[in-house]
Amino acid sequence: MLQLSSAPVRPSLLMPSLAAVVAIAIFVTDTVTPLDIAIAVLYVAVVLLAMDFAGRKGILFVAGGCAALTVLSYAITHEHDPASGPFLRCLISLVAIAITGALAARHQGTIESLREHASLLDLTHDTIFVRNQDDVITYWNRAATELYGWRPEQAIGRKAAELLNTEFPAPFDDIMSELKRTGRWEGELVHTARDGRRLVVASRWALQRDGRGRPGAILETNNDISDRRQVEDGLLRAQRELAHVARVATLGELTASIAHEVNQPLAAVVTNGEAGLRWLGRPVPDVGQARASVENMIKNGQRASEVVRRLRALSRKSDPSYAPVSLADVVNDVALLIGRELQGHRTTLGVSAAEGLPLVQGDRVQLQQVVMNLLMNGMQAMDGVSARPHRLVVEIARSAEEPQSIVLTVSDAGPGIDPASLGRLFEAFFTTRQDGMGMGLSISRSIVEAHGGRIWATNRPEGGARFHVSLPIAEERIA
Template structure:
């Protein structure tokens, strides 16, 4: 089969020959035959044949030539006898040739303008294609050739979805409905290149309608985001790994407290189990006391299970579990995990927890991690400080820029920090303590900001520091 470009070239060379032959035949018939009709009107066919292959100057020259041939034929046939009917026929023929020549010039100008505009579309690196209502390709720019591998001659006239094997994030029907309703559609598509490789594109569709409002054509602009998509996937994976690493980094700080917390209920289970046996081994078994011991065993076993569940949640790679949390209750639960540290360092805890506090939305384990990290940091800050050593935790509601919020203040009576330390408090791996990792505060800030909140540190007027955590209230409360 002859290539399209070769066939187009052959046709372009054949048209002038046909037009010239037709012009000669019309001239001979008009000059040599005594027909009482405007044969010269047929010259318009010559002009129309050459309108697509000549420049505007060439079209004008052909029109002038046809007018000249018509004039020559008129004088050759009628000599000096200018009959009214003959003159009228000549005027009709000349007018027709002139009008067609002018229309051809106008059409040529429009065609050249369209080609110039299409050439501008070829300058963009985006793939631009136009398809009709039946999804048949009408236009295929150079960017589409570079992206997909098919030339315009190979692509135009084919079905778009079949050529590119389009994969939609939603169904094709849903995209068509949105396009019909809004006149545009945007989304990511998966296409197949000529070499079989799959590419991801950010696609934008614009619908053109006719005068009656019916869909006429769709212009589709596709931007190759395959590499960007792959980079984003790698970044998301790296961020997930970082979150996991930050979780694992805090396990060392929590190990002693968690072990102590687990040992307490386990020891209570053993003690209550032994007591239950003693009640049952009496000559007259005391069933009531035995049942009470068993109930205490069950309660302590559940408590140990909750601690283990928190430990597993911190060490597993899993999506954050969102739930509504009472910040005051969370503080009470978190302090139980650091009770051993507080007792060992002779720290008195003062609680000022609001009852009517807006609940916040977040991952309970991560929010506990914030409180534990800040409490452990306060304990370390008070190590070596003169007594009394006090740790105050206060919760309250406040109006924030984002709306209603809950605030937690954790105040210690430690040694405070100098100017340089205050500016670097939340930097990863920065610490003034030789046996610390310097991750607690940076992880706390990361988790607070991940929950849409802020964390601040200020020096107290007497001694020590106060860390303030502000978390936005759950959205449901503002509805």
């Protein structure tokens, strides 16, 4: 494979000296020896040697010089016999020199053109290198040197993955299979520079094929996005911190409801304990009734423990943990925590889920936060409405527009949403309530989009608003 470098060529004196010695040797041999062969044809070797140190015009000059030496030698030895065999051998030699010179000059012109094109690649800020099917680097531009620290002569001939200690987002064989199938591949890689710095790069690969369609060279272009990735990671951490603060703040608003949900099973435990003692304190202990009381105590203790577990999950600060989860279970978890709040707002909650719905891939706690935000917003929106019952309806079904998604819809009977506010409803700090912070829906949107879904709002024709959350099913997310 031809290797090009954009660095200027610095020929040594060895090749020109060797070409001159060969030319002189051929001239002397052609002039002083009586051999009946076209010795001057050997001048083509001088022309070919000139390709290593001369440009296009230089090759033509060398070829012209070899032709002149051929004619001079013929003139010295066969001046009075132009029609003889030596004349034909001289003519053959001149033709061979001319053809070789023309082809060599054309080839050198092509090489110079390619080298000029390669030098243009040094003007870009993108790192560009070319490697063959064995992952061996054959071209390395200036930006690659500046980013990674290796000069072209140090990088060319090395395997790219070994030189850069590349970390791939998928198995290398899978990436190469996609590249051979489509001719292109894009993704993020982690490279290690010569000084040990770890670099995150946006990488684009393009496959070159030969005339028979067989895979050849691979052109790889990389952009350093390490700083951008750090900013994005920082933003993500800030979003998670904000979401955690919002969860804790919401739990603070639900203190009365939470206390009720915990006290109720604990009170039942005490009542059943007292009843059990009475059954056992009879002259003839009623073991059956005492056993039933103990079983009720265990059941209510488990209920209180479940409430505490869900509270701890919502208040805990941890990284998202994605797993297949049922949206109906998520809604039931939230309903258990806001039961007292529903009573305080004189609101009824109805939940309907289609049969046989697949699971979605998500973080259970974050999805609980989204559902809690929507239900709390719905309850608060209906506080000023007296013309119709306060009823929240949660519907979970497969999306008609997106068959590979599940849609959760929360409907309320409030005044609805001002059409002028629909476009800004999910912006940070935008709120239609005087005491609102404007963060609940913004955080909900961030969570839903991080799950690969989308959230939007519409108005109900009969009055009230609907909030829709579309999430991809687990099978699609995993694939």
